[in-house]
Amino acid sequence: MEMNVEKTKVMRISRHPFPVNIKIDQKQLENVESFKYLGSILTNDGRCTCEIKWIAMAKAAFNKKRALFTSTLDLELRKKLVKCYIWSIALCDAEIWMLQAVDQKHVESFEMWYWRTMEKISWTAHVRNEELLLRVKEQRNILHEIRKQKANCIGHILLRNCLLRWVIEGKIKGGIEVTGRCRKLLDDLKERRGYSHLKEEALDCTMWTARFGRGLGPDVRQTTK
Numbered sequence: 318m319e320m321n322v323e324k325t326k327v328m329r330i331s332r333h334p335f336p337v338n339i340k341i342d343q344k345q346l347e348n349v350e351s352f353k354y355l356g357s358i359l360t361n362d363g364r365c366t367c368e369i370k371w372i373a374m375a376k377a378a379f380n381k382k383r384a385l386f387t388s389t390l391d392l393e394l395r396k397k398l399v400k401c402y403i404w405s406i407a408l409c410d411a412e413i414w415m416l417q418a419v420d421q422k423h424v425e426s427f428e429m430w431y432w433r434t435m436e437k438i439s440w441t442a443h444v445r446n447e448e449l450l451l452r453v454k455e456q457r458n459i460l461h462e463i464r465k466q467k468a469n470c471i472g473h474i475l476l477r478n479c480l481l482r483w484v485i486e487g488k489i490k491g492g493i494e495v496t497g498r499c500r501k502l503l504d505d506l507k508e509r510r511g512y513s514h515l516k517e518e519a520l521d522c523t524m525w526t527a528r529f530g531r532g533l534g535p536d537v538r539q540t541t542k
Contacts (some may be wrong), residue, residue: 318450320341322342322344322346323342325341325346325347326346326347326348326352327339327346327347327348327349328347328348328349328350328351328352328359328361329348329361330359330360330361330362331361333477334350334361334362336348348519349361351367359432364415364417364420368425369420371406371407371408371410372423372424372427372431374404374406374407375404375406375407375427375429376427376431378402378403378406379399379403379431379434380400385398386398386399386431386434386435387434387435387436387437392453392454396453396455399435403431404459404462407427407459408459408462408463408466411462411463411466411467411497412463412466412467412469412470412471413470414463414467416438416463421460422461424459424463425457425459425460427459428457428458428459429446429449432449432450432453432455433449435453435471436449436452436453460474468525471515471519472519472522475515475516475519475520475535476519476520
């Protein structure tokens with residue numbers, strides 16, 4: 318196999334990334350901090366903050382049709398329009414997101430933003446998020462939808478003996494290394510029993526659908542008065 322040294326880049330994904338020393342024909346390969354792969358941007362810290370750019374695009378799409386979403390149409394109809402047209406933009410590639418706490422807050426703030434805008438509620442109106450959700454008869458659903466997308470994607474991957482599954486597992490000769498990305502995956506799917514149990518459930522499509530298709534409910538938060 319022949320490689321073009323000028324066009325070949327290398328990147329180490331780690332919490333504390335440092336340059337990788339790889340040479341071809343005595344020429345050092347260039348280390349990069351990010352690169353684009355199949356439309357997604359991968360960074361050397363493993364985060365997806367730059368991938369949440371879709372939220373800005375979803376806001377722009379919402380503003381283009383603001384007159385429709387804030388019209389006197391039935392509330393249920395407007396909610397369906399938002400979830401059909403706006404969510405499809407905002408959650409593009411969401412199944413590969415590895416959300417940090419700050420990213421989750423960013424996504425949730427976007428969810429509250431379009432409900433407030435749709436109901437014409439200003440930020441200066443001092444209407445709490447819980448009251449807003451009662452007005453639109455909704456719960457916090459966007460993180461739930463992201464987990465559903467992840468579950469659907471991971472379910473397909475775990476059923477196949479493919480390179481992508483090996484990457485997720487950090488598979489090496491002699492066993493499986495539970496990497497940070499794998500742990501984050503378990504946390505996102507709220508799987509506390511371990512990765513092996515997750516793989517066992519993936520083999521049973523009925524069990525998997527029951528758990529992640531319907532059993533994974535929206536986020537319900539109780540507040541103390």
